[in-house]
Amino acid sequence: MDYRLDKRDSQLIQALSAYKSGIYTSIRACAEDFGVARSTLQEQLQKPTTASLGQEHRQRLSFRQEKWLVNWILDEDNRAFPPSHARAREMATRCLAQNGDFQPLGKKWVDGFRRRNPEVTTLIGKRIDSARIEGAIPEKMTAYFERLKRVTDDLKIQTCNTYNMDETGTAIGASANTAVLGSSVKKTARVKAPGDRE
Secondary structure (H helix, E strand, O other): OOOOOOHHHHHHHHHHHHHHOOOOOOHHHHHHHHOOOHHHHHHHHHOOOOHHHHOHHHOOOOHHHHHHHHHHHHHHHHOOOOOOHHHHHHHHHHHHHHOOOOOOOOOOHHHHHHHHOOOEEEEEEEEEEHHHHHHOOHHHHHHHHHHHHHHHHHOOOOHHHOOOOOOOOOEOOOOOOEEEEEEOOOOEEEEEEOOOEO
């Protein structure tokens, strides 16, 4: 996935900023100086500006880069690898480095990022054994319940005589629940733990 701004996007953002700040009074002259199509610049100037886009010039990551970062966080969360705050900062720093910006992010960057992107929030990551995550796919679950039904039918086991048993150990090297970034529609996030248990 490429999270860099391409040259045309960068030129367009600069042209929009220059025109809106009053440096240019002519759209045509502004477009020519920044090497963008006049029609594209005019179209962008006529679009209604959302609050987040209106403040984009104050942010180090562009609107598109932040949306890419949001999608990356949600994808990682869906795969049971929700990123910690430090990991999200590291990815944001990589995005900035691709644009030639090597200054460290501010201490409260994560808080601002979450405010600008309400679909992402801080969750408590609950560790779950890797075998459980890998086994919780629809095909495996369907096959399991079909086998269970065959066994209970063959042996005539009644539902009232069926019990749930769970035998687990302690995962070596796995830390307790941790704060991670994930989808704001949930209260907790599943975090895949190492497969080795004692």
